[in-house]
Amino acid sequence: MSNSSDVSSNPALQNEGPVKRFFRATEIDERLLGMVAALLLIWCAFDIASGIMRGNFGGLLGGSFLTPRNLWTLLVQTSSIAIMSTGMVLLIVMRQLDLSIGSMLSLVAVAGAVLQVFELVPILGVGHPAIWPLAVLFMLAIGACVGALNGWLTAYLKIPAFIVTLGGLLAYSGLAFYLAKGETVAPMDKTYEIFGGGIPISWLGPFWSWTLALVACAAIIFGIVNGRRQRQRFKFPLRPMWAEIFLALVGSSIVLGVTNVMNSYPWPFKLIENYAKANGVTIPAGVENKDGTAVCMAGEQVVRCTEGLIYYTGYSVPVILTLLVGLVMTFLATRTQFGRYVYAIGGNPEAAELAGINTKWMTVKVFALMGFLVGISSIVSSARLNAATNALGGLNELYVIAATVIGGTSLAGGVGTIYGAMLGALLMQSIISGMSLLNLPAAFQNIVVGVVLVLAVWLDQLYSRRVK
Numbered sequence: 001m002s003n004s005s006d007v008s009s010n011p012a013l014q015n016e017g018p019v020k021r022f023f024r025a026t027e028i029d030e031r032l033l034g035m036v037a038a039l040l041l042i043w044c045a046f047d048i049a050s051g052i053m054r055g056n057f058g059g060l061l062g063g064s065f066l067t068p069r070n071l072w073t074l075l076v077q078t079s080s081i082a083i084m085s086t087g088m089v090l091l092i093v094m095r096q097l098d099l100s101i102g103s104m105l106s107l108v109a110v111a112g113a114v115l116q117v118f119e120l121v122p123i124l125g126v127g128h129p130a131i132w133p134l135a136v137l138f139m140l141a142i143g144a145c146v147g148a149l150n151g152w153l154t155a156y157l158k159i160p161a162f163i164v165t166l167g168g169l170l171a172y173s174g175l176a177f178y179l180a181k182g183e184t185v186a187p188m189d190k191t192y193e194i195f196g197g198g199i200p201i202s203w204l205g206p207f208w209s210w211t212l213a214l215v216a217c218a219a220i221i222f223g224i225v226n227g228r229r230q231r232q233r234f235k236f237p238l239r240p241m242w243a244e245i246f247l248a249l250v251g252s253s254i255v256l257g258v259t260n261v262m263n264s265y266p267w268p269f270k271l272i273e274n275y276a277k278a279n280g281v282t283i284p285a286g287v288e289n290k291d292g293t294a295v296c297m298a299g300e301q302v303v304r305c306t307e308g309l310i311y312y313t314g315y316s317v318p319v320i321l322t323l324l325v326g327l328v329m330t331f332l333a334t335r336t337q338f339g340r341y342v343y344a345i346g347g348n349p350e351a352a353e354l355a356g357i358n359t360k361w362m363t364v365k366v367f368a369l370m371g372f373l374v375g376i377s378s379i380v381s382s383a384r385l386n387a388a389t390n391a392l393g394g395l396n397e398l399y400v401i402a403a404t405v406i407g408g409t410s411l412a413g414g415v416g417t418i419y420g421a422m423l424g425a426l427l428m429q430s431i432i433s434g435m436s437l438l439n440l441p442a443a444f445q446n447i448v449v450g451v452v453l454v455l456a457v458w459l460d461q462l463y464s465r466r467v468k
Contacts, residue, residue, distance in 0.1 A: 025243040031408045032420060039427050046434030053438060065437060068264035072313060074426075074433050075262075076197045076384070079318035080105075080377040081399050082425035086329040087370035088404045089421045090339075093346040094366055095413035096154065096161045100168030101374050101400060104146055105393030106176040108378040112139040113185035113388035116192070132192040140375040146172065147371015151364035169397065176390035186387035196384030197316030200275060206263045209314030213259035217252040224248050259315070267311045275311070318380045322422070325376065330418045342366060346413035395446075402453040403428045410460055428452070 023030055043066055051063030064070060084101055091098055112135045120131045150168055154161045194202040204212065224244050231238050239247075267275070275281070333339040344352045345359055353359050377396075382388040407424030409416030431452065435445045 025240050026247060027239065027243075029408070029417075029420075032417075032423070035407070035420070035423055035427065039423070039430060042427065042430050042434065046430070046437065049434075050437050065434060068261050070433070070437070071261050072265040072316075074429060075319045076316055077433060078426050078429040079197075079322040080381045081396065081403055081429060082322050082422045083325050083377045083380065084370075084373055084396065084400045085403045085407070085421040085425045086325055086418050087366075087373040088400050089329075089407070089409050089416045089418055090333065090342050090366050091370055092401075092404055092409050092411060093413055093416045094342050094363070095346055095349065096363065096366070097165065097401070098147075098150060098168075098367065098370055099162065099165040099397050100150065100172055101165075101370065102393035102396035102398075103169045103172035103176065104143065104371065104374045105378045105381065105396055106388075106390050107146070107172040107179070108139050108143045108375050109382040109388040109392050110176045110180045110185060110390060111142055112136075112378065113188065113382060114179055116189055117185055117187075127190060129191070131189045135189065135192060136195075136379060139379055140372055143371040143373070143375025143378065144368045145371065147374065148364055148368035150371070151367025154367065155360035155363035173390060180388070180390050182390070184387050184389050188383060188386050188388075192379075193383050193386055194317050195321070195379050196382075196386065197318040197380075198384055198386070200267065200271070200311075202317040204314040204316070204320070206312050206314050209259055209263050212315065212320075213255050216255045220251040220255070221248050262315050262319075263312050265313045267313065272311060318384065321376070321380065325373070326418055326422050333418055338362075338365070343414060346415075348414075398449070398453070399428055399432075400425075402449065402456065405453065405460060406456040408460075411457065424456075 047063035047065035049063065050065050084105075088098065088101075115138055116131055116135045120128070120134060124131060146168075150161070150164055153159050153164045193199050196202065224247060228238060228244060230236075333342065341352070341357050341362055344355070344357060345362060349359060378393070381392055385392070403425035404416070404421045405411065405424070406427055407417065407420035407422070409421060428449070431448060432445060435448065
């Protein structure tokens with residue numbers, strides 16, 4: 001059975017326009033495509049604006065937003081919010097909400113930092129190889145336990161999740177302040193810093209980045225081929241072959257394009273100098289400049305000697321970790337009984353309970369999963385800053401909810417995708433980063449984020465009415 005036979009046997013499909021036929025054949029979500037278009041439009045707008053305001057013509061459209069350096073930084077900054085948004089999808093799909101994740105992130109980060117700095121280092125010594133694994137396990141466990149507490153209070157004591165997590169927002173923030181004593185807890189273990197992506201050892205470099213990209217392309221092609229075989233096996237309608245090829249080419253092109261951008265961002269010159277000196281790498285000979293740095297001659301142009309010694313970053317550990325979380329959460333949501341139960345509860349809680357689903361226990365598990373993901377985000381955030389404070393997760397709950405709703409998750413429950421929420425997180429961070437690049441006041445940035453959140457909910461309601 002194929003789509004072509006469906007068209008010939010269904011008069012309504014014969015009258016479809018080319019656009020509708022394209023979306024039906026490729027099965028691409030129209031809302032996802034609209035979000036991608038909005039993201040590209042925002043990127044271009046910020047690039048043009050930054051070029052006009054700063055006179056920087058290094059980017060694609062004359063600005064400094066669409067440059068490898070800024071796009072690389074953007075993906076790293078998006079990691080923490082994107083990881084938490086994957087858990088918020090399941091909560092909102094199940095008609096729940098967690099307003100405490102920002103304060104929970106601060107609490108988990110501070111608890112992990114206190115464990116490293118004040119407990120493990122005095123006992124094991126600075127740089128002991130057991131410090132970072134113990135800290136990571138401790139932070140993941142704390143996050144999961146706090147999330148499970150939220151779920152237990154919601155499910156078994158029947159306190160509305162809004163009230164439970166609103167109380168948690170205040171309580172966890174206060175507890176983080178108490179643990180940190182209002183101070184910044186630092187520095188972290190050197191190996192632990194890898195999770196933040198701010199040091200050279202946390203960058204994959206071009207070779208491993210391209211290797212990872214080729215593996216990802218192979219996985220995309222395998223997934224499409226295997227999906228077609230499964231459809232044939234169960235006699236489901238097949239996509240046209242041109243649609244399968246189109247999806248494989250588009251997916252692979254995106255992966256290769258992103259990888260090329262990541263591999264185009266070179267290390268800063270000073271970092272190359274420090275790395276070369278620390279590892280005995282020869283820097284091209286030159287003469288000493290007035291500021292003490294060595295300079296060389298490239299033809300008639302005077303350049304820094306490290307320009308002849310270039311390293312490229314490639315993908316960073318936080319970005320790879322985010323992609324892995326996205327893949328695992330997508331599999332969990334779409335290919336497991338756990339995910340089917342979540343969507344069943346969100347679609348109709350009463351019917352799900354009558355069908356034998358333990359909705360209370362499922363609520364506890366989804367909240368615990370949310371807390372576990374907050375633990376991962378707290379590791380990324382604190383490792384990136386090499387410090388932890390009680391204000392580390394400030395307003396993160398709003399950014400995560402906004403990213404999730406922008407990504408197509410319905411507040412009415414039952415509808416939402418992991419990849420949509422992650423794309424929504426990238427869109428939100430793009431707006432924040434773009435406004436920071438333009439040196440707009442922080443107050444104005446918060447206004448824009450609030451407006452975007454309200455607009456996203458309004459558009460979601462319009463879409464829901466149209467579907468009905």
